[in-house]
Amino acid sequence: MAFLDLFVVALMPVLKTLIITAIGLVLAFERVDILGASSRHHLNNLVFYVFTPALVASSLGETITASSIVKLWFMPVNILLTFAIGSALGWILVKITRAPRELHGLVISCCAAGNLGNLLLIIIPAVCEERNSPFGDPTTCSTNGKAYASLSMAIGAVYIWTYIYNIIRAYGTPRMNSSTDIMGSGFLDSCREALLSSHSLKYDQDEEAQIVFEEEEKPSELKRLRQNVKMWADKINLKMMFAPSTIATIVGIVIGVVSFLRKLIIVDNAPLHVIDSSADMLGDAAIPAMTLIVGANLLRGLKKSAIGGWVVIGVQVVRFVLLPLCGIGVITLARHFGWVGSDSLYHFVLLLQYALPSAMGIGTITQLFEVGESECSVIMLWNYSVASLALTLWTTYFMWILS
Template identity: 30%
Template sequence: MMMLTTILFDGTHANVLGSAVPVLKILFMCGMGSALAHPMIRVINPESCKVLSKLVFALFLPCLIFTELGRSVTVENMREWWFIPVNVLLSAVIGCGVGYIVALICRPPPQFFKFTVVLTGIGNTGNLPLAIIGSVCHGDNPFGDGCFQRGVAYVSFAQWVAVLIVYTFVYHMLEPPMDFYELVQEIEPVEDPAEMPRLLEAEWPGVKDAQTDDTRAPLLSRLFREDSRNEEGSEGVSPRRGRCLVEPRVVRKIRIVAEKTPLQHILQPPTVASLLGIVVGAFPQLSSILFGQGSAPLAFFTDALTILAAAMVPCVMLVLGGVLSGGPGRSELGLRTTIGICFTRLVILPLVGFGVIFLAYQLGFVPKKDKMFLFVLLLQHAMPSAILSGAMTSLRGYGESEASAVLFWQHIFAVISIAVYITIYLQILSTI
């Protein structure tokens, strides 16, 4: 305890208030967004918020990811950075394990059990970490030259893993329960054009346009219920009896689930930008044409993308502030479960993540002297729930209001939790 106190408050290190400044910058930008969305001002109205969100999603964020990742990544770097995507995977596995315990303790309504596991376990690895790094690296920073470029590259390098988790595991975990689907499958939500878009749409604008009958169908529940009926009625004639080769039941289940998984949505603009940045970095000749020192033939192109990328952080914070101004909305999740998800995601899991990163550091899995590398790894465990996971509830047509409410409260209280953890992280990293 004495050691931790010395690290945090020793006068030879940056003071605690100074370490919290990056979060104060973000809070101010979000506050500006909320103020501009106020009914008396209304500079940011629902339509402009949607347009701005689409610009971030389709233009500013991809430009940022491509330019910074393309400049930083090489084949050698990819070998050194292997623990970044592994850390995202570990964060999801550990988080969902703890989320299962939260669901057992808080006892949400039965239809929200898997919802509780996912919203607890899957953290934000996209817009918010990038915004925090942009704030930390602006002006004097503890990470030295190239702070922003390295930070964005590290975060972007894990994008494909996070997106893959969301569009496979999260997608199927958040399918509507069978009983719910049978009762309300014909009901379509009515959207008021005068209302601010929900927080769920901040990371995937137009998610409702991707909704189909297949995305709203309880696939896994139907598979298991169908197999149960087949076992009970096995004395009858099997529909597969006439085949020469009978498909094993497990193989059949895997095939159906794979066919119904919307992998086409994985190739969203930010993910494509991440993959393109990795491809460019893997080929030095291509990288020198785009990002080479001096007179690179396509330097004008990457310079233009860099200018557009600079708009990402302020725009995403203004959108977030404007969306949060709409309040949490209605939820049937229950106060106890909502508190359980928020407390676990914002307080418990960052502590668990710190233990994971400390162990990885001791085992030599991460570069010893790269403070930004360690900071990004720690940040991946301290984020609120992934907004994209919440967007999956819109795609699946179930639990959208509950996800919106949980994400709202998490982002409100994350101002405090992230400020505390960033302060601790920066103070500890200053001693390395």
């Protein structure tokens, strides 16, 4: 297929996204104030707790089966690789640009975490519906594409609310910057006390008394170590990790894999098919609502300029040049070893995961810890502005090499 034809196919979903994003931006202006802070909060709750879980559960339930789930094993690995490679490149970026330490977590996170939900849910079905799409029947393509995008969003949410959540907190919270908080605030102090006490006993007491002391102290030190490890484990926000979209993913996969539940809920003549239809109807509202929120959140980036230009440029280079190039290498290798099957649409989704702009959830986390909020808005504004061109070009190229 001609490169120009593929470019038109890739451009259409991006233009749709830009139009809806622009509407969200306009609705957030003070003169309009339809999507003000309070309205965004309530709409975001609807998307987070209702629309997105409904979309994920219905999409996965309709498409995932016991046989197809085996084929998708590489997607969690692929997303993990995007986070790992992006984190490494982000760490190099903060060293080169000498960004303030409190912003290291933000910069690394913006390089590591892509928008694995909203944009894929818009781009994939839109590409499938285009007349010159290289992925075959539009209905089958759209159905499978929504399932791939939904699974991508759910896996991405788990990584964001475990890894990204904790890395922003680690750099943004002052007491987390010291080594004493890695294993608990009293861990090194307890070790130091133990060493000093044993050192003094070596010269002040005989060998028998020292042995008795060590036998008495070992259990208490072991108990203290267990307490500190438990404190460190408690820092991981398991509640955020099991977000509604993640729970919906589990529900959707269970319904799709268990044949009894599939016949009860999913198939056309199923007794409880109305549940699937209702979830599907609610899920249709997720994509436009999420995109409106993205546009409204970008308004703050127009008002702030509190971050160095080289940092902003560096994030764009990482996300739209270096990561996609790394992704081509990873997926080429995976295809060579037969790890990803033969579905070109699946390969396309895996490649696209490396070329997306930064996840909007990063902004939510910066608000939670009150660190780098204005800087995050600036990065996001430029990130999504550049994405309009970069994502179109990469989408075109990925379709070209797969067709």
